[in-house]
Amino acid sequence: xxxxxxxxxxxxxxxxxxxxxxxxxxxxxxxxxxxxxxxxxxxxxxxxxxxxxxxxxxxxxxxxxxxxxxxxxxxxxxxxxxxxxxxxxxxxxxxxxxxxxxxxxxxxxxxxxxxxxxxxxxxxxxxxxxxxxxxxxxxxxxxxxxxxxxxxxxxxxxxxxxxxxxxxxxxxxxxxxxxxxxxxxxxxxxxxxxxxxxxxxxxxxxxxxxxxxxxxxxxx
Amino acid sequence: xxxxxxxxxxxxxxxxxxxxxxxxxxxxxxxxxxxxxxxxxxxxxxxxxxxxxxxxxxxxxxxxxxxxxxxxxxxxxxxxxxxxxxxxxxxxxxxxxxxxxxxxxxxxxxxxxxxxxxxxxxxxxxxxxxxxxxxxxxxxxxxxxxxxxxxxxxxxxxxxxxxxxxxxxxxxxxxxxxxxxxxxxxxxxxxxxxxxxxxxxxxxxxxxxxxxxxxxxxxxxxxxxxxxxxxxxxxxxxxxxxxxxxxxxxxxxxxxxxxxxxxxxxxxxxxxxxxxxxxxxxxxxxxxxxxxxxxxxxxxxxxxxxxxxxxxxxxxxxxxxxxxxxxxxxxxxxxxxxxxxxxxxxxxxxxxxxxxxxxxxxxxxxxxxxxxxxxxxxxxxxxxxxxxxxxxxxxxxxxxxxxxxxxxxxxxxxxxxxxxxxxxxxxxxxxxxxxxxxxxxxxxxxxxxxxxxxxxxxxxxxxxxxxxxxxxxxxxxxxxxxxxxxxxxxxxxxxxxxxxxxxxxxxxxxxxxxxxxxxxxxxxxxxxxxxxxxxxxxxxxxxxxxxxxxxxxxxxxxxxxxxxxxxxxxxxxxxxxxxxxxxxxxxxxxxxxxxxxxxxxxxxxxxxxxxxxxxxxxxxxxxxxxxxxxxxxxxxxxxxxxxxxxxxxxxxxxxxxxxxxxxxxxxxxx
Numbered sequence: 001x002x003x004x005x006x007x008x009x010x011x012x013x014x015x016x017x018x019x020x021x022x023x024x025x026x027x028x029x030x031x032x033x034x035x036x037x038x039x040x041x042x043x044x045x046x047x048x049x050x051x052x053x054x055x056x057x058x059x060x061x062x063x064x065x066x067x068x069x070x071x072x073x074x075x076x077x078x079x080x081x082x083x084x085x086x087x088x089x090x091x092x093x094x095x096x097x098x099x100x101x102x103x104x105x106x107x108x109x110x111x112x113x114x115x116x117x118x119x120x121x122x123x124x125x126x127x128x129x130x131x132x133x134x135x136x137x138x139x140x141x142x143x144x145x146x147x148x149x150x151x152x153x154x155x156x157x158x159x160x161x162x163x164x165x166x167x168x169x170x171x172x173x174x175x176x177x178x179x180x181x182x183x184x185x186x187x188x189x190x191x192x193x194x195x196x197x198x199x200x201x202x203x204x205x206x207x208x209x210x211x212x213x214x215x216x217x218x219x220x
Numbered sequence: 221x222x223x224x225x226x227x228x229x230x231x232x233x234x235x236x237x238x239x240x241x242x243x244x245x246x247x248x249x250x251x252x253x254x255x256x257x258x259x260x261x262x263x264x265x266x267x268x269x270x271x272x273x274x275x276x277x278x279x280x281x282x283x284x285x286x287x288x289x290x291x292x293x294x295x296x297x298x299x300x301x302x303x304x305x306x307x308x309x310x311x312x313x314x315x316x317x318x319x320x321x322x323x324x325x326x327x328x329x330x331x332x333x334x335x336x337x338x339x340x341x342x343x344x345x346x347x348x349x350x351x352x353x354x355x356x357x358x359x360x361x362x363x364x365x366x367x368x369x370x371x372x373x374x375x376x377x378x379x380x381x382x383x384x385x386x387x388x389x390x391x392x393x394x395x396x397x398x399x400x401x402x403x404x405x406x407x408x409x410x411x412x413x414x415x416x417x418x419x420x421x422x423x424x425x426x427x428x429x430x431x432x433x434x435x436x437x438x439x440x441x442x443x444x445x446x447x448x449x450x451x452x453x454x455x456x457x458x459x460x461x462x463x464x465x466x467x468x469x470x471x472x473x474x475x476x477x478x479x480x481x482x483x484x485x486x487x488x489x490x491x492x493x494x495x496x497x498x499x500x501x502x503x504x505x506x507x508x509x510x511x512x513x514x515x516x517x518x519x520x521x522x523x524x525x526x527x528x529x530x531x532x533x534x535x536x537x538x539x540x541x542x543x544x545x546x547x548x549x550x551x552x553x554x555x556x557x558x559x560x561x562x563x564x565x566x567x568x569x570x571x572x573x574x575x576x577x578x579x580x581x582x583x584x585x586x587x588x589x590x591x592x593x594x595x596x597x598x599x600x601x602x603x604x605x606x607x608x609x610x611x612x613x614x615x616x617x618x619x620x621x622x623x624x625x626x627x628x629x630x631x632x633x634x635x636x637x638x639x640x641x642x643x644x645x646x647x648x649x650x651x652x653x654x655x656x657x658x659x660x661x662x663x664x665x666x667x668x669x670x671x672x673x674x675x676x677x678x679x680x681x682x683x684x685x686x687x688x689x690x691x692x693x694x695x696x697x698x699x700x701x702x703x704x705x706x707x708x709x710x711x712x713x714x715x716x717x718x719x720x721x722x723x724x725x726x727x728x729x730x731x732x733x734x735x736x737x738x739x740x741x742x743x744x745x746x747x748x749x750x751x752x753x754x755x756x757x758x759x760x761x762x763x764x765x766x767x768x769x770x771x772x773x774x775x776x777x778x779x780x781x782x783x784x785x786x787x788x789x790x791x792x793x794x795x796x797x798x799x800x801x802x803x804x805x806x807x808x809x810x811x812x813x814x815x816x817x818x819x820x821x822x823x824x825x826x827x828x829x830x831x832x833x834x835x836x837x838x839x840x841x842x843x844x845x846x847x848x849x850x851x852x853x854x855x856x857x858x859x860x861x862x863x864x865x866x867x868x869x870x871x872x873x874x875x876x877x878x879x880x881x882x883x884x885x886x887x888x889x890x
Contacts, residue, residue: 110880113887138880145873 005053009125012046013132016166017108020139023159024104025097029082029090029151033075036155040070043162050169053125059169065183066165074158074190081194082151085201095146107138129170136163148208150200154193161186223271224282224295227305227348230264234341241334250323253333257340258316261309264344268305271297273715281350288353294412296350299719300483303559304347304475307566311468312340314694318574319460321690325581331372332458339365339464343472352401352411356394359476363390363440366469369461370453382452389449393439397476400432404484413484420486430492433480434499440473442526443533444503445841450526451510455518455586459577462518466525467569471562474532481540482555482723490639493541500537501649504530504656506841509813512663512805513837515588515798517576520667521569524612527656528565531627532558534649538630539724541642548726550633553741555720556713556728557626563712564619564705568611571698575605578691579671582684588798590678591671597684602672604695609664611702614657617755619706622739624657625749629741659805666801675792707751710739799835806835814838 019039026032044067051059082088111134119127140160144153165182200211237256241249271280279298286293297305319336326332342362349355367390371383403425404416421429435446442450454462481488507526514520535558542551578601579594580586595602611618614625631653634646676682686692705712710731717727731739740748810816814837821832866874 107880110883110887114883118886141872141876141879145869145876148869 005049006125009046009049009053010128012042012049013129013166013170015042016046016162017132017135017139020136020159020163021101021104023155024100024139024143024146027097029088029149030079032152032155033078033082036078036159037071037075039159039162040066040075043165044071046166047169050129061180062165062169062183065180069183069187070158070162073187077190077194078151078154081197085197087149087151090149100142100146104139104142107142108135111135111138126170130167133163133167133170136160136166139163150193150197150208154190154197157189158186223267224280224297224348226267227264227297227344228282228284228295230260231341231345233260234337234344238334238336238338238341241330241337250326250329250333251320253336254316254319254323257337258313258320261313261316261340265306265309265313268297268302268309272299272302272306272718287351287357288411291351291353291411293354294350294414295348295354296413297348299722300475300478301347303716303719304471304562305344307471307563308340308343308347308468311464311566311570312343314570314574314698315460315464315468317697318463318577318691318694319458321688321692321694322458322460322574322577322581324688326458328372332369332461335365335368335372336461339369339461342366343469346472347475350413352405352413352416355476356398356401359397359440360390360394362469362472363387363394366457366461366465367453369465370457372458372461373456376456378452379456382449382456386449386453389439389446393436393446395436396432396439397436400429400436400480403429403432404480413479416484417486423489426485426489429485430481431495433477434495437473437477437480438499438533440476441470441529441533442503442507443499443529444506444526445845447503447507447526448839448842448846451514451519451522454522454525455516459518459573459580462522462577463570463573466522466573467566470525470529471566474529474536474558474562477533478536478723481536482543488540488544490541490544491641492544493537493539494641494645496533496537496540497645497649498537500530500533500535501652501656502530503527503533505652505659506530506813508656508659508663509805509809510839512659512666513799513802513814513816517579517586517588517591517667517671518573519586520588520663521572521576524572524660524663525565525569527660528561528569528612530656531624531653532561532565534653535561535627535630537649538627538634538646541637541646542630542633543724545637545639545642547633547636548724549728549742550630550636551724552720552726552728553626553633554630555724556716556741557623557630559716559719560619560626560709560712561623564611564623564702567698567702567705568608568618568620571604571608571695571702572612574691574695574698575601575608578687578695579684581687581691583680585678585680588667588670591681592674592677592792592795593672593681594676594684595672597681598672598686600686600692601695604692604699605672606668607699607702609668611706613661613664615661616749617703617706617751617758619702619709622706622709622749622751624653626741627653629747633742662802662805666798670796670798670801674795677792677795677797703755707755708737709749709751710734710737713739806837810837813840815840815843 016039019035019042023032023035023039026035044063047059047063047066051057051063112131115131115134116127119130122130137160140156140158140163143156143159147153147156161182168178168182234257237253241253279296281294281296284293284295323329323332339362342358342365345358346355346362349358364387367383367387370386371379373379374383401411401416404421405411406419406421406425408415408419410416434443439446439449454465457465481492504527507523507528507530511520511523511527514523535554538554539551539558542548542554576586578598579591582594582598582601583591585591607618611620614620616622628650631646631650634643634650637643637646676684713728713731717730721727728741734740734744734748736750737752738744738748738750740746806814806816816838817836819834819836821834823829823831863874
């Protein structure tokens with residue numbers, strides 16, 4: 001592999017981690033959704049570049065699916081949900097921004113240390129990809145843990161899944177069927193979660209998960 | 221190959237039979253089921269015996285594509301398995317014969333019938349397994365089938381708890397065995413016994429495995445302090461199953477112990493015998509002490525099983541100690557004694573549990589305090605149980621004496637050992653065994669005397685009737701075998717020789733060459749025993765005494781006292797009761813063995829209440845080991861219970877924290 005293609009792949013995957021960080025500190029829902037769409041675009045770029053480098057045409061399909069669903073369908077759907085729920089003005093602060101960012105940096109360095117050590121035999125591109133993918137997964141999880149609003153939890157979950165796609169395309173020989181089925185399961189998850197959001201809203205007048213806990217008789 | 225195939229066919233037939241019963245819900249199939257298990261077990265017994273006597277020293281193997289896909293299921297029958305197969309299948313045949321009669325009194329036969337053949341199949345399968353996976357599978361299969369049988373009468377008070385304690389202890393034991401086999405297989409992950417034998421564990425691994433196996437098989441056999449489930453579970457099952465569990469299933473546990481320690485672990489170190497000797501001797505004494513103070517007939521027998529397991533483990537510990545120090549001849553003697561006692565215990569414990577079942581059928585009670593005078597009402601049962609009691613008390617000329625005598629012969633060889641620890645320990649163990657043997661005698665004098673002699677203490681006992689012929693035949697066969705193996709021990713010892721030869725590399729000298737059917741474990745100049753001679757002496761002296769009493773004493777004029785010491789019409793309640801008979805022993809050993817407390821409540825003058833006398837006994841193993849353990853588990857469960865009620869975000873954080881922790885571990889590994 002020549003130096004340039006490696007650098008480009010490195011750049012795009014690193015951009016994905018960067019967008020994950022940007023997701024972490026968005027406290028307005030619309031900004032969060034835009035950022036998520038941006039992440040999906042970057043992911044599609046990365047997958048497309050992988051398809052070009054690996055000379056694997058089916059990865060173009062993956063990239064297209066990512067672009068269509070993750071960058072357009074899901075953000076638009078979530079946009080409309082947020083608008084209909086009327087929660088676009090809500091600001092959520094569970095954990096302050098600075099500690100979250102610091103934790104995110106620690107997680108990225110942890111995933112670098114682990115992945116670069118574990119995958120010593122593999123080729124350089126796959127190693128970098130896996131390390132970045134683990135970072136994205138961990139940052140997505142961190143987002144789910146630090147957010148309270150159901151919509152931002154959904155976004156955290158989706159961005160976690162973006163990390164998985166990145167890992168899958170980095171490794172050579174991932175069958176297309178698996179990726180398509182993952183993409184569709186994410187879509188179905190979105191539908192289910194969307195329905196749940198409205199149900200929660202109907203019941204509790206809020207999509208703040210705290211309301212769920214209070215209805216169970218525990219206020220924390 | 222054909223023999224192993226036959227046994228697998230046997231197992232499959234038994235399991236299918238059980239399944240068909242459960243499926244068909246046939247309520248009237250009791251005779252057919254027990255008849256079928258009788259025939260199958262007898263054929264299996266003959267096959268195993270023929271292998272043991274005929275093709276001695278050879279092993280048959282068979283590999284079937286079952287179980288784990290990459291290794292298959294391995295089966296093997298060598299001399300050791302053949303011996304235990306013979307013991308198990310003979311016990312199973314006797315129990316089936318007995319159950320043809322006894323099973324007719326069963327209220328809910330469908331709770332017993334399907335599991336009985338499955339239980340037999342499980343025991344057979346353990347004995348022919350030749351890889352760890354099959355062994356553990358069969359072991360757990362056996363445990364669960366017997367658990368189902370323990371729970372057959374689950375509506376009776378206490379049986380639910382018995383089942384719970386049993387299944388917990390059985391799982392703990394299997395878990396220990398799982399770890400042991402995991403260590404034995406090492407990092408290769410080859411679980412066949414042949415591979416384990418081939419690579420031989422390091423000394424540290426061997427020591428850990430010894431401990432785990434002692435725990436795992438000991439919890440099944442009933443070693444103190446792992447015995448707590450046994451006196452609960454064995455009496456709870458129907459009597460023919462109690463007999464199998466006590467007389468036969470504990471032997472399967474001993475087989476497991478012998479298979480690992482004498483076969484898979486390689487040459488023993490010098491100290492391996494020490495833990496086995498200590499637990500064995502403690503088990504023997506504690507078991508018989510508890511047997512002595514029980515008032516439930518089947519619990520007496522269950523605790524006596526614990527004592528006999530202790531004796532067998534002492535003999536096995538002696539064999540390990542001698543073998544580890546290079547005294548193969550002495551080790552062969554000790555191992556022969558252990559195997560002989562395995563055989564004997566399976567004979568007389570089955571007999572006694574059958575007797576207890578007969579008493580239970582006749583009187584409807586297991587409480588010694590309601591029995592008495594049963595000998596007049598059930599003469600045949602009384603005679604057979606008497607033989608069983610004499611045999612288990614190790615009285616010559618019966619079989620129990622021979623095996624215990626052989627154990628003591630092995631103990632007397634201990635001064636030849638060079639290790640001072642063993643030199644001091646083994647005589648102490650011998651003293652404890654002697655104490656246990658004497659107390660066992662007292663225990664069975666008490667059990668037999670209270671139940672069968674004297675006068676009936678309740679209407680149940682006075683209305684008792686003799687049981688059916690099937691049960692009597694089963695008991696009679698076992699009683700005759702107790703006598704025969706006692707009179708002709710040389711035959712048994714010679715039959716055991718190939719097993720001992722294979723396990724230890726030496727065997728006892730052949731006994732068939734010695735004149736007059738004597739046996740001489742080491743040399744005739746040192747000690748020998750002739751069961752036949754003792755038998756003739758006892759018979760002739762008893763006949764002479766009986767003749768003399770009838771001839772001289774009975775004919776003499778007898779004068780009865782006019783006032784009869786103030787008891788002209790003695791009430792049956794003035795007889796010795798089970799509790800009063802054991803009171804001296806309870807007083808002597810009570811404080812340290814069971815923390816016995818006696819309390820007398822005397823009503824003040826003028827009060828018409830009867831005076832009360834209460835005795836409380838505590839099983840120290842339960843109080844000092846299990847109660848704290850249960851407390852800790854309860855507290856931990858209370859703490860962990862809070863984890864059930866977290867918010868979604870907290871659950872996510874838990875998962876996240878676990879993931880990060882694992883990644884950190886991975887990062888700091890290298």
